[in-house]
Structure formats: structure tokens, C-alpha cells
Amino acid sequence: MDEEDNLETLGEQLYSLIYPKHKEDAGKLTGMLLELPASVLSQMLQNESMLTAAVEKALRALQLSQESSEVTHKEEEDASVSSDSLGEQLFELVDVYNTGHSQKITGMLLEQHKDAVRHLLSDSKVLEKQVNLALKTLKEMNQGETDVSDSSEADDTDRLGEKLLSLVEEIDPLHANDITGMILEMDPATLQQLLSDHTMLEAAVQKAQAALNT
Template sequence: MNEEEDIETLGEKLYSLIYPKHRDDAGKLTGMLLELPGPVLTQMLKDEITLTAAVQKALRALQLEQEPSKVTSKDEDDVSASSDSLGEQLFELVDVYNTGHSQKITGMLLEQHKEAVLKLLSDPKLLEEHVNSALKTLTEQNVEETDISDSSEADDTERLGEKLFSLVEKLDPLHANDITGMLLEMDPAALKQLLSDHTMLAVAVQKAQAALNLQN
């Protein structure tokens, strides 16, 4: 069975489940739900609660599409309230995709103009594209942050270690390796302070020497 046949079969099954309760909008609702990922659709066919929740979300999106003036023609207080409502509705639709980042993705999508957000609520295909795009951005950011933090932390520690060793060696050449290793367990900010304040460094070295004597 190819992909088109799969979608057609899913569509027929979904339609037959939706039609009894929503005869007037069964076609539209089925079309909207068919834009969701395959695993989500399969889950809906197995689980009536998941299907009902998704249908309710699709219905709300339809209502927004049919009555946009109700959101845009209110006074300022109502508009801020409607912004909260838009956020809630958008979160519910985004959450269907089970990305694990529903809150962040909703926040990213809400940064757009209200008209654009309304369009997302009424156009499942467009919403899916934006969700995928936001998810890709989040993934790339996480990878970059991990790469940068890992490499920079390693580089920083190495540089600090070299500078620290050269200073400790002058104070205690015999135990410079051991003392430097002990000092490197400190917080990077504290280490930088030691490098800039030789009195503090001398005190830290003395403490490390005392600890080494106890170990020996």
C-alpha cells in the first residue's frame, strides 16, 4: 500500500468516526486532521479520547476562521484577553504534535502578528510547517549551545590550568601538578580571581599543601 492509499484509508476511517457527531463539518474536520503526522492519526483511530480532543481543537480553529472579526474588533482589554485565548488555543494545537517543546514553540509562534497567528489556527498545513521550522530552530540552537559550551569550557579549563600551573610552580615546584589539579576543581570564576590576585593564590596554595600533607 503506497502513501496516498494510506492517507485515503485513514481519511475514510476518520470521516466515518467524525460524521455521526459533526455532520455539517465532517469533511473539513477530516481534512484538517489528515494534516497531522501519521503516528498521531493512528493514535486517534485507536483512542477515542485523543480523537475527540483533536476534533475539538479543529472545531475551534474552524470557528476562528469563520468569525475572525470577533477577535479583531474588541477594545484593548478584550484584545489582551483574546491574546491569552489565542495562546491557549495555539498551545493545544501545537501540543498535538508531541514535540516535547510545545511551550517554547507556542511562544515562538506567538511572536508573530495576531493576523498571522489566526491564520495558523485556521490552516493546519501552515501550522505544521511552522511547528517543524520552530522545532528545527530549537534543535539547532541546542546543538550549537552544547557544542559551544563543551568546547569553550574545555578550552577555558585548559588555558586556566596552564596559567595556574606556571604560577603554582613558582610557589611549590615539587607539588605543582598536584596543587594545580586540586585548584582546578574550584569554580572557574574563583580560579580567574586567583590568577589576578597573587595573595589569594598563595593562600589557596598553602591550603592545598596542608591537604596534601594530611593525605601523606
């Protein structure tokens, strides 16, 4: 009990010294300093420069924790920004290229991670590259659709499958065949993107691995 009384007395003395300079945070700063050993606190009460240094340190720690909680809160807010608003911004930029396929291209680009989409909004060179790639993919798909011959479509799928298998083998050689088979069920546009975007391919492989393990 004596120790608790002693701590309470130290707390009151500390608070009275801290309050004049740090009215708003006096309570928090006192609480932080009270975590130190009683002997150190007693020294602080007798040594003003030691107390000032300790208070400044506690103040910095307090500011950092407040800043990080603000950042976390901002990140949560950012994360909650709807895909719709990202999609609208992206559509406006894609539409500038006047490809005649703005809606489809925007849809294809929106399949990427939100961070990647934000990067496209801020970097016109990367966006242009992705738009051209998506346009090329769409044209290839349209050629495939207009081609009456089913065998050529089968050939395309075979070629895609071979390319995909060689890439998947680098990531997971043990389950490459199973994983490739699962990924090939995706639509052609997504498959083309997987071939050109290694990060996206890795994500698809991880999903397939998870499905195989269940």
C-alpha cells in the first residue's frame, strides 16, 4: 500500500510540474512517466533538466502514436473509397485515348489491385502502356471471335496454356499442371494480363494453391 501511496504522491508532484507547459497532455505525459521506476521519478523531481528531457521524450512518443493513429485512420478511409469512384476517374482518363473501347478497357484495368489502379491515375505513361496492352488484347480477342474456325481458337488456348504452364512451373513446379488448368478457366482477357503481369500471375497461382490445399 505504501508503494501505491508513494506512486500517487509522485504522480501528483509530476503533474503539477508538467501541467504549466503542457496543459492539454499533462495527464497522458504524467501517466507515461509513471511507468518509470520510482527511484528515477524521485530524481526527476529534484533535477529539472532531467525532467524536461523525459517530458520531451514522452511528448515525442505521444505525437508519434497520434500521427500513426491518424495515418491508420486515413488509410482506412482510403480503403473504403469505393471502387466506383476509382472506376469513374479511370474511365475519364482512359476515354481520352479515344479507343472506342473505354468501358471494356477500364473494366480490365480495374481487375488489378486498388494500389495499382491508383498508380495508373497518377502516372500517365504507365496508364498509356496499360491502355495499349488492353487494346491489343481486345483486338486479339475480337479476331478470335470473328474467326469461324474453332480449331484456331483451340490452338490459341493451347498456346496460352503452354506459355502459362512455363511461367507457373517457375513459381510452383510441383503443382504446375493442376494450377495451370485452374487458371485457364479464366476469360482470355484476364489470361493475357496474367502473362504480362507477373504480380497478378503470382496472386492467381496463390489462389489456386489455396483451392488445391482445401
